[in-house]
Amino acid sequence: MTGSFHHRQELLRREAEVQLRDRPLPSWQKRVLHRFAVERDNGWYPLLNQFAPHTPRQRPDLVLVGRMGVLVVLLRETEPDWEDSRAAFVWTAELLAGASIGSGMLSESVLSTVVVHPVEHTGRKGRSTDHLAITEDELDRLLKRGEQILTPDEVLALAKHLDSRTFDLTPIMWNSQRIPNQRGTVPQVLQEQVAASARHPFRDWRYFLDDAQLGAVRRSFSGPAQISGPAGTGKTTLALHRLAFLARRGHGKLLYTAPLAQVPERAASRFGQMAPELSGQIEFGSLHSWARDFLAGRGRPAEVDEQEVRRAFDAVWSREEVLPGIRNSPEYWKDEIDRVIKGRGVSSFDAYRTASRKGRGGSLPTDFRSHAWRFYCDYERELSERDVFDHSDVLKRALAELERRPLPRQYTAVVVDEAQELTLVGLRLAHAISGDEPDQLLLVGDGQQQASTGGWRLSEAGISLHGRGEVLRHDYRNRGTVLERAGQVEAVNRYDDGPSLPLSGALAVRSGGRVVDWHGHDQERALLGALLTLDDESSAAIITESEAATEHWLDVLRGAGVKALPLASWDGRDTSDTLVGTVLQAKGTEFRTVFLPAEPVAPEDTREDREAHERRRLVAMTRAQDHLWLSHLTRTR
Numbered sequence: 001m002t003g004s005f006h007h008r009q010e011l012l013r014r015e016a017e018v019q020l021r022d023r024p025l026p027s028w029q030k031r032v033l034h035r036f037a038v039e040r041d042n043g044w045y046p047l048l049n050q051f052a053p054h055t056p057r058q059r060p061d062l063v064l065v066g067r068m069g070v071l072v073v074l075l076r077e078t079e080p081d082w083e084d085s086r087a088a089f090v091w092t093a094e095l096l097a098g099a100s101i102g103s104g105m106l107s108e109s110v111l112s113t114v115v116v117h118p119v120e121h122t123g124r125k126g127r128s129t130d131h132l133a134i135t136e137d138e139l140d141r142l143l144k145r146g147e148q149i150l151t152p153d154e155v156l157a158l159a160k161h162l163d164s165r166t167f168d169l170t171p172i173m174w175n176s177q178r179i180p181n182q183r184g185t186v187p188q189v190l191q192e193q194v195a196a197s198a199r200h201p202f203r204d205w206r207y208f209l210d211d212a213q214l215g216a217v218r219r220s221f222s223g224p225a226q227i228s229g230p231a232g233t234g235k236t237t238l239a240l241h242r243l244a245f246l247a248r249r250g251h252g253k254l255l256y257t258a259p260l261a262q263v264p265e266r267a268a269s270r271f272g273q274m275a276p277e278l279s280g281q282i283e284f285g286s287l288h289s290w291a292r293d294f295l296a297g298r299g300r301p302a303e304v305d306e307q308e309v310r311r312a313f314d315a316v317w318s319r320e321e322v323l324p325g326i327r328n329s330p331e332y333w334k335d336e337i338d339r340v341i342k343g344r345g346v347s348s349f350d351a352y353r354t355a356s357r358k359g360r361g362g363s364l365p366t367d368f369r370s371h372a373w374r375f376y377c378d379y380e381r382e383l384s385e386r387d388v389f390d391h392s393d394v395l396k397r398a399l400a401e402l403e404r405r406p407l408p409r410q411y412t413a414v415v416v417d418e419a420q421e422l423t424l425v426g427l428r429l430a431h432a433i434s435g436d437e438p439d440q441l442l443l444v445g446d447g448q449q450q451a452s453t454g455g456w457r458l459s460e461a462g463i464s465l466h467g468r469g470e471v472l473r474h475d476y477r478n479r480g481t482v483l484e485r486a487g488q489v490e491a492v493n494r495y496d497d498g499p500s501l502p503l504s505g506a507l508a509v510r511s512g513g514r515v516v517d518w519h520g521h522d523q524e525r526a527l528l529g530a531l532l533t534l535d536d537e538s539s540a541a542i543i544t545e546s547e548a549a550t551e552h553w554l555d556v557l558r559g560a561g562v563k564a565l566p567l568a569s570w571d572g573r574d575t576s577d578t579l580v581g582t583v584l585q586a587k588g589t590e591f592r593t594v595f596l597p598a599e600p601v602a603p604e605d606t607r608e609d610r611e612a613h614e615r616r617r618l619v620a621m622t623r624a625q626d627h628l629w630l631s632h633l634t635r636t637r
């Protein structure tokens, strides 16, 4: 066996020698090419640049397609400029842009650039932003180690695609005409993969996109744009791919932000799994932390003293007279200040009287606005007497500062995820950060998942989409049964500025799944029982409405000896602990199994409260990939 293996290798090497004999290549390059040609039997397909060794500086000398992806190879005596290695990458990526290989469209993450130097090279080696530099004696490291991303059929399809797209690259040691396709039709391949994926995602989001996603990744927008689509349709995935795509085509900074604290942190961790070499080019942070750092950088106070702010609010609340006909909870009034008055940047009673309360409707008593305005003025007085400011003030100040003196260097792109949670001031700030170059601001969101109340129209922030809106519809996360149930939730979309699609219109990519409706008295026992029967590979979370319920369930789990972790302190990495947290903390997450216990919730006596509650329920349910457990507690009297 070993003998015949070596014999075959020797045969291939000799064949390569004959094929390359007339090429005026330096001997070290020939050695490298022979080595690659021998790998043909291990599923690597080499394509040589027809101009090699006089390959134009910004082109690859060789492209190698294999199960571990596509290698853009530069054979160089000295280290190439980063612009050259990037250009070689982009050139190859553009050739592959339209390649559809059964399970989807290929993302650029399957490509990587490698610079191979002769063995005597003494210069820099290792990984940089733009390439991996090695010497010829380290080729094994490249060809033998690594994750297998592509099937043999896909490898061949890609190699053939490259061969057919350019005269610059020619197959060495293989002939695309002579190798037939090995298996069935494209949809058949896809179906097989979906069916075979009972446990794991059937395709890796880092390498495969659908055509709507890929179109939006590559599309050149001539102004602010929006990506929408129901839960699980890959909006964040698309945004991350777009950032990588843009990062590879420029050297400016890019920003990914969201109006929620944990979302950017988790996105950063996903981006690190996809394109770690580009991580330094992209800033990930919440809009508040961006505003705070920006103000601090300009020498302006920016830290919010949360406790003092709470005391200021409580002081006003304790003096509050009950207003008949309106919900008298501190949360309601806090929301009115945060989302409507300060959130919309209203600065006078006259402006407030006529201000839109989009998404904060309900029939209000006639003197509601004057009452609320008085409340707000009292609160502001309390803040200033304590010499503190709140989170809304931080956004407002950052916006004012940016209008006074714009950023010295603009971002190449600004992505705002969970955009439906922005206040109007937040939206204006995001717009101001993105500057006035077109193609910079990308809003990513889904109105049906808006957890907070209140809203705006893009035009109020001077933004118009002019058709620059993409809607995704294939749900990659929720299995059919879970999607169907979540689609029944009446989550009213109050954010619908651009085109959108309700969850009930989404198409489940994966079928199956299970929804358990539990009825009974002792939900702690029932939930624990169900949790303990899950197999070890299942990631599980309990999602609650309130912080109090989160605390309760953490106690229940720990009391039963189950390892539990609050969602608020989870960094998004795989864990065997059961995660517990509120819907807001669960934004942007997903788990194989999700438990939704019943809990006493505050009476919802306004329409907007009821609507927000339904939307939060939809968010919670759509965190489940395979299995959803819903409690319908029969309360004992």
Ligand SMILES: Nc1ncnc2c1ncn2[C@@H]1O[C@H](COP(=O)(O)OP(=O)(O)OP(=O)(O)O)[C@@H](O)[C@H]1O
Pocket (backbone or CB within 6 Å): 104, 201, 203, 204, 205, 208, 209, 210, 213, 229, 230, 231, 232, 233, 234, 235, 236, 237, 238, 446, 449, 475, 476, 477, 587, 588, 589, 590, 622
């Ligand atoms: N083209 C794809 N191929 C395979 N998996 C995908 C693809 N696009 C997205 N996914 C997977 O689907 C899941 C949902 O994706 P993502 O979080 O980007 O969706 P989303 O629309 O931002 O969701 P939500 O609005 O609910 O937060 C993730 O597990 C992601 O990896």
